[in-house]
Amino acid sequence: xxIDTLLRLFSPQSLTVLALCTLYGTLVGAxxxxxxxxxxxxxxxxTYFMDPLVAISxxxxxxxxxxxxxxxxxxxxxxxxxxASAAYVEDAFQLSSAGKSRSTLLVxxxxxxxxxxxxxxxxxxxxxQLARVAIGFSxxxxxxxxxxxxxxxxMTSNASVIKSFASLFIGLFIACIGIDVAVGxxxxxxxxxxxxxxxxFIPAIIxxxxxxxxxxxxxxxxxxxxxxxxRETLPQAFREAITTLTRYRRNVARSxxxxxxxxxxxxxxxxxxxxxxxxxxxxxxRHPERYGKGHIEGIVDGxxxxxxxxxxxxxxxxxxxxxxxxxxxxxxxxxxxxxxSPGPRIFTDxxxxxxxxxxxFAMANVxxxxxxxxxxxxxxxxxxxxxxxxxxxxxxxxLVGAYAITNSVVxxxxxxxxxxxxxxxxxxxxxxxxxxxxxxxxxxxxxxxxTSMIKSQGNLLAFFERPWAAGLGVLTLLVWMVLLCQALxxxxxxxxxxSFNTPKREPR
Amino acid sequence: MARTDLWSGLLxxxxxxxxxxxxxxxxxxxxxxxGPGLFPSIAAxxxxxxxxxxxxxxxxxxxxTMAAGAADRAEADHRPSMDRRRAGARLAALVLIxxxxxxxxxxxxxxxxSILAITATARLFGLNLLRALCxxxxxxxxxxxxxxxxxxxxxxxxxxxxxAW
Numbered sequence: 001x002x003i004d005t006l007l008r009l010f011s012p013q014s015l016t017v018l019a020l021c022t023l024y025g026t027l028v029g030a031x032x033x034x035x036x037x038x039x040x041x042x043x044x045x046x047t048y049f050m051d052p053l054v055a056i057s058x059x060x061x062x063x064x065x066x067x068x069x070x071x072x073x074x075x076x077x078x079x080x081x082x083x084a085s086a087a088y089v090e091d092a093f094q095l096s097s098a099g100k101s102r103s104t105l106l107v108x109x110x111x112x113x114x115x116x117x118x119x120x121x122x123x124x125x126x127x128x129q130l131a132r133v134a135i136g137f138s139x140x141x142x143x144x145x146x147x148x149x150x151x152x153x154x155m156t157s158n159a160s161v162i163k164s165f166a167s168l169f170i171g172l173f174i175a176c177i178g179i180d181v182a183v184g185x186x187x188x189x190x191x192x193x194x195x196x197x198x199x200x201f202i203p204a205i206i207x208x209x210x211x212x213x214x215x216x217x218x219x220x221x222x223x224x225x226x227x228x229x230x231r232e233t234l235p236q237a238f239r240e241a242i243t244t245l246t247r248y249r250r251n252v253a254r255s256x257x258x259x260x261x262x263x264x265x266x267x268x269x270x271x272x273x274x275x276x277x278x279x280x281x282x283x284x285x286r287h288p289e290r291y292g293k294g295h296i297e298g299i300v301d302g303x304x305x306x307x308x309x310x311x312x313x314x315x316x317x318x319x320x321x322x323x324x325x326x327x328x329x330x331x332x333x334x335x336x337x338x339x340x341s342p343g344p345r346i347f348t349d350x351x352x353x354x355x356x357x358x359x360x361f362a363m364a365n366v367x368x369x370x371x372x373x374x375x376x377x378x379x380x381x382x383x384x385x386x387x388x389x390x391x392x393x394x395x396x397x398x399l400v401g402a403y404a405i406t407n408s409v410v411x412x413x414x415x416x417x418x419x420x421x422x423x424x425x426x427x428x429x430x431x432x433x434x435x436x437x438x439x440x441x442x443x444x445x446x447x448x449x450x451t452s453m454i455k456s457q458g459n460l461l462a463f464f465e466r467p468w469a470a471g472l473g474v475l476t477l478l479v480w481m482v483l484l485c486q487a488l489x490x491x492x493x494x495x496x497x498x499s500f501n502t503p504k505r506e507p508r
Numbered sequence: 509m510a511r512t513d514l515w516s517g518l519l520x521x522x523x524x525x526x527x528x529x530x531x532x533x534x535x536x537x538x539x540x541x542x543g544p545g546l547f548p549s550i551a552a553x554x555x556x557x558x559x560x561x562x563x564x565x566x567x568x569x570x571x572x573t574m575a576a577g578a579a580d581r582a583e584a585d586h587r588p589s590m591d592r593r594r595a596g597a598r599l600a601a602l603v604l605i606x607x608x609x610x611x612x613x614x615x616x617x618x619x620x621x622s623i624l625a626i627t628a629t630a631r632l633f634g635l636n637l638l639r640a641l642c643x644x645x646x647x648x649x650x651x652x653x654x655x656x657x658x659x660x661x662x663x664x665x666x667x668x669x670x671x672a673w
Contacts, residue, residue, distance in 0.1 A: 162565075166520055166558035172551040173527060180544035185534055187544055188527075211606065218602045218632060219595040388633035389643060392626045399609055400622070400651055404661040412610035420603065428512045446547040453542055491565065 005355040008053060009363065017054050018360065021061035022367045026375045028062075029069025029081045036066035036082040056335070056353065057360035064364040067270055067306055068112040068372060071299075072379045075101050075108075077394070079209045083440060084270035084306035086209075086433050087278040087298070094294025102237035102376060107244050107296060108303035109372040111252055114245075115304030116365035118256035119263070119311025124358050139455065140463050143448035144472035146441045148276075150434070151479040155279050159431040161487035167430045170421070171438020172445070174199050181447045182454075194410035203402035203414035204439055208432050210398040211419025214391050216426065234377055248300045251281060259305030263312025271440065273309030274302040275433075311361055318354065510573070513566035520559030528552035601632055617666020618656075622648045 008014060029036055040062055050058060070081030075092035085092075095104040150172075154164040177188045178198030189195040232240070245252060255277040262273040281301035282291045291298050335353075402411035422432055456462030464470045527548055536543030605628050612621040626644035631637065655661040665672045 162558050162561050166555060166562070169524075169551045169554035169558065173548065173555070176548040176551060180534075180547075182544055183535070185544040187534065187548060188530065215599055215602055218598045388630060388635045391633050392629040392640075392643060393647060395606075395629050396622055396626055396647060396651055399606070399625075400618075400655055400661070400663070403613070403663070404655055407662055409610050409613050412606065412613065416603065416606045416610065419606070423599075428516045430516070449547065450542070453546075458542065494565070494569070 005352050005359060008352075009057070009356065009359045013051075014054050014057055017050070017058050018061050018363055019367060019371075021058045022065050022364055022371045025062040025065030026069040026368070026371050029066035030072040030375055030379050036063055036070060036084070040066075052335075053353065053356045056357055057364075060357060060360040061364035061367070063310055064112075064116055064307060064361065065368050065371065067310055068109055068303075068368060069375065071108040071112075071303065072105060072375070075104050076379065077213065077390075079213055079394075080205075082270075083205060083436060084274050084309075085302075086271065086436055087274040087306075088302040090292045091295055091298050094292075095296060095299075098294060100232065100237075100240075102232045102234060103240040103244070104296065104299060105376045105379075106237050106241035106373070108299055109369065109376065110241055110245055111300050111303040112307040113365045113369050113372075114252055115256040115259055115306070115308035116311060116368070117362060118253075118304075119260040119308035120358055120361035120365070122257065122260040122308075123264070123311040123315060123361075137468065138466065139448040139451040140466055140469035141472055143445060143452055143463070144469055144476055146445045146448065148472060148476045148479065150437055150441055150445065151476055151483065154434050154483060155479060155486075159429055160490055161483050162490075163430045164434050165483075167425065167432065168434035168438045170425075171435035172442045174204065174418075174435070174439050175442020175446070181443070182450045192410075194406075194408055198443070199414055199418075199439070200402075200406050200411060203405060203411040204418050205436060206398045206402045207415040207418030208422035208436060210394060211415055212422030212426060212432075214395055214398075215419060215423040217387060217391050219423075234373070244296055245300065248297055251297060251300045252304045255281070255301040255305040256308040259308030260312035262305070263309025264315040269313050270306040270309040271437070273312070274306040275437065277305035278302045307365070314357065318357075510566045510569045513562050514570065517559045517562030517564075517566055520555050521563060522559075524552045524555030524557075524559055527555065598632060602629070605629055605632070613666075614664050615666055617668045618663040619648055619652065619668050620666065622651065 025036070040059060067082055067084050070085040071092060072081060074080040074085040074089040075096045078089060078093040080086040080089045092104055092108070095101070150168055154161065154168055159167075173188075175198070177195055179185070179196050180187050186196055258277050258280065259270075259273040262276055263269060278291075278298050278301055281298050282288045285291070285295075285297055287295060287297070399412055399415060402415045403409070405411060425432060425435070452463060464473050531545035531548040531552060534543060534545035534548075536545065605625050608628075609621055609625045612624070616624075623641075623644045626647055627637070627640045630640035630643050635643065652663065656663045
């Protein structure tokens with residue numbers, strides 16, 4: 001990094017923008033119904049008036065902090081602020097219910113900060129090498145990568161394998177709604193033009209996670225256990241968070257590196273990184289049975305992985321202009337608006353952009369700690385607001401937040417439809433997370449699947465002909481084998497439970 | 509769980525079949541067997557298989573428990589039916605509020621609609637009318653300030669258009 005870039009980064013203007021965007025990202029991410037994607041989308045008009053390099057810093061600071069802050073409503077309200085927090089929302093919520101919201105959030109803040117810094121260091125060190133591998137990726141590899149992410153979603157959910165798969169297929173079906181990628185035929189739109197672009201993702205996630213939660217609150221009536229209490233002081237929580245991180249330092253290191261690498265692959269962003277690292281964490285943990293029931297280990301892994309992935313996601317975004325996730329997709333748009341086209345030449349033609357990006361990342365991750373602590377201290381007050389006051393507020397933010405994304409009432413209908421679906425699924429023991437991932441990745445899977453099928457003239461063996469595709473494909477098939485064994489074991493256990501005539505409840 | 513599994517399994521199978529049937533009507537590309545219908549068909553088959561498995565296992569369990577003489581009373585909802593009926597009514601009310609918000613947003617405008625919707629939701633959750641209004645009016649103007657004035661989201665004014673600023 002040259003002196004010029006450093007001077008520009010530490011200029012009062014750049015520092016002010018970084019600090020403001022860190023605060024903005026944390027606040028927006030912390031509000032239920034307002035996601036990292038939306039935070040960045042709403043930032044777009046402001047970046048018109050900024051110097052392109054400052055604009056990049058603004059985007060980077062907002063995404064980094066919003067991805068962390070997505071954990072806050074996840075922990076306190078069980079509504080993940082961003083899809084990247086969905087993997088471990090159950091653990092975070094259970095821990096908060098046990099009175100540990102502050103230490104849980106501090107763990108995810110510090111893990112996120114470390115993950116983010118590891119992410120940007122790795123991005124700076126190995127971006128060219130990774131780019132060289134990924135530049136050879138065709139539709140086969142991308143297809144397997146997305147399929148692997150989906151399979152991991154089924155593997156990490158705590159419900160029965162059949163119900164998790166059913167949830168995934170519901171998500172994939174929702175992703176099919178709209179104009180199809182191959183020939184442009186409208187599917188399941190019933191002539192409703194607003195659906196031609198598909199079901200907008202943010203209204204969908206608001207419906208599935210926010211409205212279904214409000215509906216559950218409404219259906220349980222007033223005889224509800226008291227809201228989550230904060231029983232820790234900030235210094236106490238801080239000490240506990242440090243102890244936790246020291247105990248799981250190897251998890252932080254592993255997931256920061258893995259998260260960056262996953263994020264660097266095209267089409268795989270912070271959410272897939274969190275899912276895969278959570279799944280790995282569960283597999284390698286000494287206590288896999290505690291996952292989803294309030295175990296901090298998965299939060300350490302997922303929390304560091306998703307922030308590390310933001311750094312990684314910029315690799316394909318910068319090198320090929322392929323966004324790692326929806327947030328980097330908007331970021332690419334901003335770069336183009338400012339007259340910079342991302343591509344391999346950006347490293348040689350505009351190295352100052354790449355360097356500013358690295359610098360902004362590092363600084364945003366450091367600034368995030370004090371800002372995050374302040375927001376955590378304040379956010380715990382949310383839980384003291386009685387539900388009868390909180391729920392109407394959440395409802396209005398959800399509806400207006402959804403409306404703001406599409407500027408049309410269709411968003412409200414999507415929120416309502418998916419809210420009912422989410423409530424029904426939860427009530428009958430179907431996990432929501434695989435459905436959400438199906439909605440996010442369905443388009444990517446289908447596009448690459450169709451491209452591959454057309455290229456290979458329907459020959460399925462072509463999916464294994466290239467070395468990387470073969471590796472990813474075999475890995476995916478292995479995950480499927482594991483899932484099949486898991487389903488058979490579940491059936492066997494149920495049969496046994498029945499023959500002993502002790503009706504057992506479905507594990508949730 | 510067995511009874512809800514039975515119904516959800518049945519519903520998923522039927523829904524999958526419906527998607528499969530719709531997807532089969534989509535045109536395919538010239539000279540190719542796979543077109544826009546392929547991917548929805550995969551999802552549909554997945555739904556049908558999962559639904560059928562749920563259905564079969566629920567039937568087996570129900571059959572066994574019946575044979576053992578123990579209906580799944582143990583798993584039945586313990587809440588009295590009056591409570592369940594109230595829960596259903598509250599759910600329906602919430603759905604109506606959201607639907608009403610969607611229907612009224614453009615004709616009535618954001619301010620009127622959200623004051624009405626938030627007051628109704630707050631009443632539903634147990635606030636009295638005065639407190640519900642004390643919540644909904646400042647909240648609506650706060651959201652207006654944040655989304656309309658600061659973030660420039662074009663919230664509709666509806667009947668309030670003459671007062672728009």
